[in-house]
Amino acid sequence: MSGKFVLVAALIVAGAAAAQSKKFTAPRTPDGQPDLQGVWTNVTITPLERPANLAGKEFFTPAEARQYEKDTVERNNADRRDGGAQADLNRAYNDAWYDRGTKVVETLRTSLIIDPPDGHIPRKPGAPAGLPPGFGKPPEGPEDRSLAERCILWPTAGPPMMPSFYNNNYQIVQAPGYVTILVEMIHDARVIPIDNRPHIDSGIRQWLGNSRGHWEGETLVVETTNFNDKTRFQRASENMKLVERFTRTAPDTIMYEFTVDDPATFTRPWTAQIPMKRTEGPILEYACNEGNYAMAGMLAGARADEKKAAK
Amino acid sequence: MRLKLVALLGIVGFGIAAAPAWAHHAFAAEFDAQKPVKLKGTVAKVEFINPHSWIHIDVKDADGKVTRWMVEGGSPNALFRRGVNKDALPQGTEILVDGYQAKDGSNRANGRDITFADGRKLFVGGSNPDEQPNAK
Secondary structure (H helix, E strand, C coil), X not given: CHHHHHHHHHHHHHHHHHHHHCCCCCCECCCCCECCCEEEECCCCCCCCCCHHHCCCCECCHHHHHHHHHHHHHHHCCCCCCCHHHHHHHCCCCXXXXXXXXXXXXXXXXXXXXXXXXXXXXXXXXXCCCCCCCCCCCCCCHHHCCCCCCCCCCCCCCCCCCCCCCCCEEEEEEECCEEEEEECCCCEEEEEECCCCCCCCCCCCECCCEEEEEEECCEEEEEEECECCCCCHHHXXXXXXXXXXXXXXXXCEEEEEEEEECCCCECCCEXXXXXXXXXXXXXXXXXXXXXXXXXXXXXXXXXXXXXXHHC | CXXXXXXXXXXXXXXXXXXXXXXXXXXXXHXXXXXXXXXXXXXXXXXXXXXXXXXXXEEECCCCCEEEEEEECCCHHHHXXXXXXXXXXXXXXXXXXXXXXXXXXXXXXXXXXXXXXXCCECCCCCCCHHHCXXXX
16 A cells, blocks of 8 residues: 555656656747747846855755845835935835835846856956946936936846836737837837848947847847947947847746847856746836926926025 | 945946936936925826826815825836726825925925825735736
């Protein structure tokens, strides 16, 4: 009796192991591409770079992950009212408006960067870092405010696509010869030809660069070049080359990886990995300019500050 | 702690730092930390628009004079995903706004905390997107 039980248990374990090692194969679109279509979210609280106190630690244990989640959610909590008026204004609206997630990535990695293994951007000594010069200065006109505030470009919306504090949603649509990625922030659609055509002329520079895709087995590989000199992801130069890889690894998961190469800014290419999870749609249109009263508010604020200073 | 966090984010670079810094700068540019306001008013109109939603309220002073204020909130997209819609804040609803007035002295404020007259917090109770059943 007990022998039989052990045998059954062993078979169940063996079956589970076999099921796990069996690689998921994505369903196919009518024209035979692996199907990446749907609405996906990359929301996570896992940081791009490994926090200093986790140096040398590539993965959390499940218990450590839960503790990190608890601490981070508490730190992010914008409902707190401690710290004085300026801190309070920095938490300008309460937590209900945010979508920054409560979980680390399912791989339990401690940083989104997987290469270099230390989880840090291999920035060249002396290369630009941090916020660009003049960021946030009192504006003479709209041009003095950030691209995000001007509804031009959201710094994490990509390419490459990274999580931010809300609206981390993406819709992928495929048609013969094309993949299109609609990004919620801030209402950009990237139409990617996958027919091996060359990039556009290097003299043509674009906010989102110029993307070209192809399939390598189950993986969609998208190479983007031709960025303009204002996009500057992570302060990289306009000659940054980006390679993104999309692989459907489970019914509800696309494993998204991107590699950034810009010898002017980084000592070597670096790679981040973010699982994208299926989520509910549809994505509400993020029409940004129409309601951007804040721009007029910021300009009026700067004029009011000037008047006060002149007195 | 907050300063430390901002500094840390500054170190990791523009991409990830820009998000919190953006919120920080936009609000500090628009509103005055020296002008905290507490407003009690009734909802006249709600604009669920991007990039920020605006709640318009009528505030009555001691003499019965009514002033219209505009109160800034976050992007409505996240609220829609949680099932908050135009019925969540019908015209005439009494709300309390705890925020900061615009630097130019106009009747605009950020909605730092918004509560109903009975003390319930506006919009609280929704689930996070990564806890939705379909977003395992």
